[in-house]
Amino acid sequence: MKKKIGYLVVVVLLVTLMASCFGFKDKEMSDQEKEKAVILGNVTAIVDTHYNPFLGQANALILINDELMKAAKEKYKGEFEIRNIVVNSKYNFFHFVKPYTYTATGDVVKK
Numbered sequence: 001m002k003k004k005i006g007y008l009v010v011v012v013l014l015v016t017l018m019a020s021c022f023g024f025k026d027k028e029m030s031d032q033e034k035e036k037a038v039i040l041g042n043v044t045a046i047v048d049t050h051y052n053p054f055l056g057q058a059n060a061l062i063l064i065n066d067e068l069m070k071a072a073k074e075k076y077k078g079e080f081e082i083r084n085i086v087v088n089s090k091y092n093f094f095h096f097v098k099p100y101t102y103t104a105t106g107d108v109v110k111k
Contacts, residue, residue: 026061026085027106033083038110040080043071047102060087064104072108082106 029037045067047060068082085106 023086023088026087027083029083029107029109037083040076040108040110042105042107043068043075043082044103044105045071047104060089060102061085064102068104068106072106076108079111080108081111083109 045064047063047067064085064087065082068085072080072082083106085104087102087104089102
């Protein structure tokens with residue numbers, strides 16, 4: 001009986017770790033937009049959701065976009081927008097203080 005419970009615990013942990021890792025893209029530019037765009041550079045931001053695994057992709061994108069804009073405003077001046085956002089999420093099992101983090105990169109495009 002103890003052996004079955006041990007296997008169950010291991011399976012639940014593995015499923016949880018694999019299910020909580022994901023990545024997605026947002027605000028992708030088409031080929032025509034890329035040809036016309038003036039790309040100033042790119043920025044990277046790390047966003048912590050502070051124990052909120054139920055945040056959802058839409059709300060996470062709002063936080064991520066805000067952090068990317070902050071990073072871009074520190075680095076560039078003028079009017080611009082963030083495009084070609086790539087987000088990677090990883091559950092940090094050993095970091096109990098900040099378990100859900102997103103690493104995002106995006107291109108800074110002049111308006």
